[in-house]
Amino acid sequence: MCGIYGITAHDENFINEYMHICSHRGPDGSSTWSCDSVTLGHNLLSIMADPEKSKQPWKTPNGNRLVYNGEIFNYYELKQKYKDFTDTTGCDTELLAWGLDRFGLKFIDEIDSMHGFAYYEIDKDRITLSRDHAGIKPLYYAQIDQGLVFGSELKGMLDKVPGSRKLDHLAASFQSRAGLNPLRNTLFSGIKKLLPGETIVWDVKNKKIIDTKRIYIKPNSNTKFNPNEFREQLGQAVKRCSIGQRKIGVFLSGGLDSSVVAYELGKIQDQVFTFTNKFSPAPELDVDTEDFNSDAVAAKVLAEQEDFCHAEVEITPKIFMESWNDSVYFGEQPVYTPNSAMYLHTNKVLAHNGIIVTMAGDMGDEILGGYTKYQHILHGRVKMKKWIHVLRHWMNRIKRPRRLTKNILPDDILLKEFGQCYSDELWNKNDPTASYMALDCVTQVPVEFFSRNDKYGMAYGMEGRFPLASKFFMQYCLNIPTKYKIGGAERDTKLLSKKAYKKLLPNKITNKSKTGWTVPIGHWLKSKVDQDLNNFYETAMGDDNQIDSVTLNAKIGKSLVPSWAYKSWKEMYKIKY
Numbered sequence: 022m023c024g025i026y027g028i029t030a031h032d033e034n035f036i037n038e039y040m041h042i043c044s045h046r047g048p049d050g051s052s053t054w055s056c057d058s059v060t061l062g063h064n065l066l067s068i069m070a071d072p073e074k075s076k077q078p079w080k081t082p083n084g085n086r087l088v089y090n091g092e093i094f095n096y097y098e099l100k101q102k103y104k105d106f107t108d109t110t111g112c113d114t115e116l117l118a119w120g121l122d123r124f125g126l127k128f129i130d131e132i133d134s135m136h137g138f139a140y141y142e143i144d145k146d147r148i149t150l151s152r153d154h155a156g157i158k159p160l161y162y163a164q165i166d167q168g169l170v171f172g173s174e175l176k177g178m179l180d181k182v183p184g185s186r187k188l189d190h191l192a193a194s195f196q197s198r199a200g201l202n203p204l205r206n207t208l209f210s211g212i213k214k215l216l217p218g219e220t221i222v223w224d225v226k227n228k229k230i231i232d233t234k235r236i237y238i239k240p241n242s243n244t245k246f247n248p249n250e251f252r253e254q255l256g257q258a259v260k261r262c263s264i265g266q267r268k269i270g271v272f273l274s275g276g277l278d279s280s281v282v283a284y285e286l287g288k289i290q291d292q293v294f295t296f297t298n299k300f301s302p303a304p305e306l307d308v309d310t311e312d313f314n315s316d317a318v319a320a321k322v323l324a325e326q327e328d329f330c331h332a333e334v335e336i337t338p339k340i341f342m343e344s345w346n347d348s349v350y351f352g353e354q355p356v357y358t359p360n361s362a363m364y365l366h367t368n369k370v371l372a373h374n375g376i377i378v379t380m381a382g383d384m385g386d387e388i389l390g391g392y393t394k395y396q397h398i399l400h401g402r403v404k405m406k407k408w409i410h411v412l413r414h415w416m417n418r419i420k421r422p423r424r425l426t427k428n429i430l431p432d433d434i435l436l437k438e439f440g441q442c443y444s445d446e447l448w449n450k451n452d453p454t455a456s457y458m459a460l461d462c463v464t465q466v467p468v469e470f471f472s473r474n475d476k477y478g479m480a481y482g483m484e485g486r487f488p489l490a491s492k493f494f495m496q497y498c499l500n501i502p503t504k505y506k507i508g509g510a511e512r513d514t515k516l517l518s519k520k521a522y523k524k525l526l527p528n529k530i531t532n533k534s535k536t537g538w539t540v541p542i543g544h545w546l547k548s549k550v551d552q553d554l555n556n557f558y559e560t561a562m563g564d565d566n567q568i569d570s571v572t573l574n575a576k577i578g579k580s581l582v583p584s585w586a587y588k589s590w591k592e593m594y595k596i597k598y
Contacts, residue, residue, distance in 0.1 A: 023047055023077070024064035024479070025088040025160075026177065027139050029148065029168030029225045031055055036062040039177035046090075046173060048482040054078040054086055058225050059141050059148065063088045066482050068265040068378060074110040081118040085143055089114050090173055091136030091158050092484070094261040094491055099131060121149075126220060126234050133261065133492040137173060137215070146225045154236045155384070155490040156217030156467025159475055163212045168228045174476075175209060175353045179594070185209045187597050193426035195435050200419040203464035204442055208354055208425075208596075216442055217463040237446045238462065238492065240455035244500040248521040252285075254497050255521075258488040259285040262380060267484075270294045270376035272367075273324065273331070275316030277518050278382025278391070280323050280530045282488055284522070286380065287327050295324050296371060298363060299333040300541055302550050313541050315533070322527045332374075334367045336540060338551035344369075345561075345589070351480040352473065355425070355590040359542040365477045372481035379483060383470045384490040387461040388498040389515045390454075390506035391535060394418075396514070398454040399503050405453035408445035412436060415460055425587060427598070454503040462495065561589060 024046030026039045033055050040051050040062045047064020049072040054061050063077035079087040093099070093113040099120075100108060106119050120128035121140050129151060137160035140149040150171055152160045162171035163182040170178050179185045187210040196202035205213045215221065218236035223229070259282055263269060271283045273295040287293045297320040300313055317333055324331035344362035352361055371379060386392055397403050398414075405411050413436060447459045474485040488494065498517070506516055512534060519531050546555055590596070 023066050023088075023090045024173040025077075025090045025137060025139055026062040026172040027088065027141075027148070028060050028170045028181075029058060029223070029228075030060065031057055032060050032167070035181060036060045039172060040064055042177040043172070043174050045482060046479045050076060052076055052078065056143070058146060059086075061086055061088045061139065061141065066377075066479075066484060068092065068267050068484060071111075075112040075114060077114060079114050079118050081122045081140075083122040085118075085122060086141045087114065087118045087121065087138060089117055089136065089138040090160075091134050091138065091153065092264065092486070093117060093132045093134045093136075094264060095133040095493075096264060126151075126222075126232075129220060129234070129236065135486070135490075139171060147231070148223045148225060149220060150215060150223065151220040151234075152215035152217060154218040154238055154492050155471070155487075155495065156463060157471045157475070157485075157487060157490060159472060160215045161207065161212055162215070162221075164228070165211075168225060169223050173479075175207065175212060176350075176594075178212065179209065182209070182211045185211050186595050188426060190426060191430065191435075191438065194428075194430040195438070197425045197429050198432070198435055199416050201465060201468045202354075203468050204438055209594075217467050235444075237444075238459065238495045238499055239446060240449045240452060240459040240499045242449055242452040242455050242500065242502040244497075244502075246501050246505040246517055246520075248517075251517055251521045254494055255281060255488070256285045256288065258491045258494040259380075260289055261491060262486045262488040263289055265378060267377035268294065268375055269378045269380060270296055270371050270374075271329075272379060272381040273297045273320040273329075274382070275319035275323075275530070276382065276385075276533070276535070277515055277522075277526075277530060278385030278389070278489060280320075280382070280526055281385075281518055281522055282380055282382050283323065283329065284327060284526060285488075287329065293327070293329045294376065295320065295329045295331045296334055296367065297321075297331075298336050298367060300336050302337075302545075313544075319527075319529050319533055322529050326527055334370045336363050336366065338545055338554040340366055341540060341542070342554060342557050345557075346593070347480070348477070349586070349589045349593050351476045352590075353476060353594075354472075355587040356473075359540045361473065361477075361586075363540050364473055365480065368477045368481055368483060372483050377483055379474075379478060379485045381474065381485065381487060382489060383474070383487045384462060384466050384495070385515070385518070386535075387458050387466055388489060388495055389517055390458065390503060391515050393511065393514070395454050395458060395503065396507050396509075398457055399507050400509065405457070406450075408448040408456070409436075409440070411448070411453065411456050411460060412439050412443070414457070415439075415464065452503055454507075455499060458503070459499055462490075462499075466490070 024043045049065040049067045051064045061078040067075050077088050096113045135157035136153045137158040138151050189206050189210045192202045192206040192208045220234040221230050222232035224231045273279050297317050299317040341362050344366045348361040348365040449456050478485045
């Protein structure tokens with residue numbers, strides 16, 4: 022895992038500054054390469070090979086240059102397939118460089134990876150930018166007078182892109198409307214992001230995109246469910262994601278998805294390191310206080326059963342306050358949850374305990390049917406007869422729009438832009454629920470979950486992996502019709518995992534109701550467990566502060582977060598309307 026940076030100009034000073042701003046992404050070294058028309062930079066976190074053998078920018082067999090952030094999880098399978106590939110380093114970058122030289126963009130179809138890379142073909146004077154199928158790794162770009170500037174993080178290019186600190190009206194309107202912004206436009210004017218599975222080819226001389234490619238994992242819904250096959254496929258996904266030479270830690274939330282990942286990793290490795298969060302003080306509620314820490318309780322039960330090396334990461338009001346500003350800085354965008362500070366701190370603790378690679382169960386809800394909203398579609402409470410209905414329903418995913426901009430663009434404009442970003446290739450008229458799930462996989466998951474993991478993990482030089490989001494496992498699950506995944510009762514979700522692991526995991530896991538892994542900020546404020554926290558909140562909110570009974574009695578405090586988070590982000594990044 023690394024950071025990549027580039028500009029279509031000879032501008033080493035800028036790239037060096039960019040790398041310095043993002044140096045947290047590469048504790049194992051940094052380097053640049055430049056010619057008259059292109060400058061590339063790279064911060065290295067070495068996972069697969071000796072850092073001395075994996076330095077980038079990489080010179081390909083044909084003399085081209087590659088900067089690459091990611092992992093190829095079917096690396097060993099591809100080495101077996103392509104006997105003419107000569108492995109001299111044990112580094113997957115070498116394989117990617119060889120494959121792009123040999124097969125061009127077709128090689129992207131071959132790799133099961135998480136990646137963001139830039140590949141410069143010197144003779145053709147063109148540069149290819151690519152992002153993985155699930156959007157696990159980020160890649161941002163902007164067109165400027167010099168041509169193209171790109172990188173793994175936004176913050177380093179802001180001063181290079183004129184007007185970027187002005188709020189992008191389209192992105193802000195969509196995020197206000199839907200709570201998330203999955204469009205190409207970021208909230209920073211002029212800066213875009215590659216969409217999941219997207220590849221673009223940039224003509225350096227003529228300063229324009231000349232080719233595009235998009236990988237979709239389609240909801241075919243054509244395969245019957247078999248519990249033994251399911252466990253075999255999941256075990257293979259975890260095995261592939263355990264590639265490398267670094268210590269792995271599992272985010273064990275106490276839920277089903279992270280539990281099956283940890284369980285399968287335990288079959289591969291002698292020792293499994295697991296971590297979960299525990300909140301202190303526990304909120305004094307009318308219900309059993311174990312509810313807020315029920316995830317920690319369930320995680321401990323599994324850890325004891327499987328003899329994992331398990332630790333609880335305590336989250337207190339003080340830790341929350343101390344982590345807030347850094348969570349805003351590294352997150353780069355306003356968030357609508359109080360959890361960001363918790364995630365950042367947890368990654369910090371793991372890194373300080375020698376964890377370099379993490380695993381988690383993200384995307385399980387989306388490919389296995391973990392949300393009740395999918396039940397509503399499956400059982401006809403929501404009608405979807407066309408792809409446009411799926412898009413429109415997704416845009417209406419929150420009850421109360423959260424206003425980032427004064428004038429939100431009309432729905433028809435937002436819907437048109439949304440449709441241009443996510444085509445009807447994801448539409449399955451025989452299984453509309455699967456289509457909605459597939460859309461969630463490339464919108465909700467990368468924007469809300471993968472982005473958080475990348476930014477907060479890489480803040481401490483740590484790589485995150487997601488076996489459930491591997492290309493072949495995603496496709497396997499989306500080939501299974503929704504009717505096998507969801508039943509009619511409230512708890513009848515994720516039936517594939519529950520049936521496949523019923524006798525292998527504790528009942529406390531398989532029968533556990535879905536809960537949010539959420540900081541009890543609203544309850545802390547209401548009960549005034551820490552006056553400093555109340556003062557902190559009031560200061561952060563400024564003129565928008567209203568700690569009323571409705572806000573504080575909200576189930577997980579979501580309603581008190583939006584304006585707070587937006588205000589912090591706007592001030593830190595000096596955003597103007």
